[in-house]
Amino acid sequence: MIDLFGGHPETNSLSDASDVQFLDTTLRDGEQAPGISLTPDEKARIARKLDDAAIDVIEAGSACTGAGERETIQRVTDLDLDATVTSFCRGIQNDIDLAMDCDVDGINLVVPASDKHVTEKVGTTPEENVATTADLVEYAKDHGLWVEVIGEDGSRADLEYLEELMAAALAAGADRVCYADTVGHATPDRTLEVVSTLSDLGPTSTHTHDDLGLAVTNALVSIAAGADLVHGTVNGIGERAGNVALEEVAIALDHGYGVETMNLEAVYELAQLVANKTGIPLAPNKAVVGQNAFTHESGIHTDGTLKDDAMYEPYPPEKVGRKRRLALGKHAGRAGVEAALDEHDMEVTDDQLGEIVSRVKKIGDRGKRVTDADLLRIAEEVSGSDREQRVELLDLTAVSGVSPPTASIRLDVDGETRENAATGSGPVDAAMNAAVEALSHEIDAALESYHVDAITGGTDAIVTVEVEMSRGDDTVAVSKSDSDITGASVTAMVEAMDRLIERSDRVIADD
Ligand SMILES: [Zn+2]
Incomplete structure (x- = not known):
């Protein structure tokens, strides 16, 4: 004893x-x-x-x-x-x-x-x-x-x-x-x-x-x-x-x-x-401050949390300066997906919801987190609603090894070509700066988080970049996988900003 x-x-x-x-x-x-x-x-x-x-x-x-x-x-x-x-x-x-x-x-x-x-x-x-x-x-x-x-x-x-x-x-x-x-x-x-x-x-x-x-x-x-x-x-x-x-x-x-x-x-x-x-990252499962400490993915937990915030949490995340996140993945259920769609003002029928849940689970089965952009793309496909893309990345050149690292970017914004160049602490930073500046007339967006995972080993590894951008209370997460980290970063960022622009237009139209 x-x-x-x-x-x-x-x-x-x-x-x-x-x-x-x-x-x-x-x-x-x-x-x-x-x-x-x-x-x-x-x-x-x-x-x-x-x-x-x-x-x-x-x-x-x-x-x-x-x-x-x-x-x-x-x-x-x-x-x-x-x-x-x-x-x-x-x-x-x-x-x-x-x-x-x-x-x-x-x-x-x-x-x-x-x-x-x-x-x-x-x-x-x-x-x-x-x-x-x-x-x-x-x-x-x-x-x-x-x-x-x-x-x-x-x-x-x-x-x-x-x-x-x-x-x-x-x-x-x-x-x-x-x-x-x-x-x-x-x-x-x-x-x-x-x-x-x-x-x-x-x-x-x-x-x-x-x-x-x-x-x-x-x-x-x-x-x-x-x-x-x-x-x-x-x-x-x-x-x-x-x-x-x-x-x-x-x-x-x-x-x-x-x-x-x-x-x-x-x-x-x-x-x-x-x-x-x-440079010491937080383990996702770290108490209080880890990425997953207030994230709920499984259908049962998400459903419970939507009924009562405290169902699967010892104390509210706001207490330690955080926010609750409902993540979508292989354990997703109808309630969680519906709540996420609701957050993005997407309305779907019951049948469509069932199809969206099964596609979300399929992506989750491959071990991927389903981001906002993934969910919206699926929902648009299933519901047949065509979204008008306002911003598209046409071309990107990033140069490192020069001081300071420089990037130039070409975007199609509402059918017009727009070019911009910027510098940064590295090629990714320079390219991201160029994209934000190029779209500063359309939207005042801030980068909330930027996360890179190498999926395979070696210098030709496929990396997944997850970018979260915000405008006011509105946030959108997008992830892209590629062996070109700069390209993946900028593509994800441009898509996030495109989503935010579309939503801010919708808010103005609703008003
Ligand atoms: Zn000591």
Whole structure:
């Protein structure tokens, strides 16, 4: 039998946890993940968004890393945010000096806590480590810094020693101490044991990693054990399996226990910004921010959702700044297809609906998502309604390898030829810019999302490009497959804009 928590008497009800704060370490621990390097501009943009999302503490980087990193931290402190801005520091006085050079409000002072880290990594003795830690805390406090002391590898440390070390830090004036499950090793029981011991000493933070898939659970257990500051990152990026994802802790606390933390409505934009700038995409099934988190495809679920939004959702998507999506694919049913057609103001008979559903399923059977454009094309074919295409792509030339990449485009708009050229960050971007500009008289459309999947391997791979364009509240998704990514992108975009133009005409005619 698993004796979870060992009948521990010291847990508090999470609902009673008041004032749980967040420390975001996307810019430090998050950036330490393989393959991520953020420019000063990117870090400043993310920091500003974190501040907008009401994150309490932002660990902006590690000042000892180098001059470039210090410039970045300085950029963040210059923003004059509401959040407390800190730098990570090793247990070395020079690290604290370098952090102060960047005008930070505070430091996250990391000192070794486990035998492995004390003797093998840092090469000191347990006694010396305690004395040095106390001296460094005093030094930092004398210079007016907010100080949090992190006992590195604390989850694997001897608990008595960790207690002694953290007590010395608090006695020397540290504002708080932090339980660090540095390698994501701890079970919830172990987390409870260590955090409740530390929180008896003074204000305690918790820093959990997801190597066992327990990062959120351990963060929640930490709060139940008395911790009141949670370290984590946006989207859970970080070393190895990552840090705890702050948005997951935030929604679990809000939904499960009515405890408010960060501004939840800001979560999705923040997730997209970080995914974009770090190049680490969001897994479709990721909690809260994954593409599928509020998407319903199966007939049963779609039908249920149309009857009651909450049927297959724990909380409404708007809560985290998102929208619900009903997707069409092999699991589609009549209710879902009818609702989608309704959204596009298409009316069909019962028989036609049956035929449309079966064709939608056929496309779905091939493993494809059925986009708005696919559905409309099918519906037009089945109902025999002829649609007048207003925009057609005649020709496209894109040149890369020149600076800046350039594209020229020729369109047929209402029977007239229109040409335009534009530049961009790459050939696709240049071609898309050329198309949007060429049609700017007809429509003020914005690109909502752009997604590419390679279906086959190799440099001649067939790619599927999915483009979602919007005009006001109206959105249209179109996907195209081709081995020419620029061609597929522009064809999809032009078709989306053609659909939007047609619909805006219809709205004007209806008025
Ligand atoms: Zn960490």
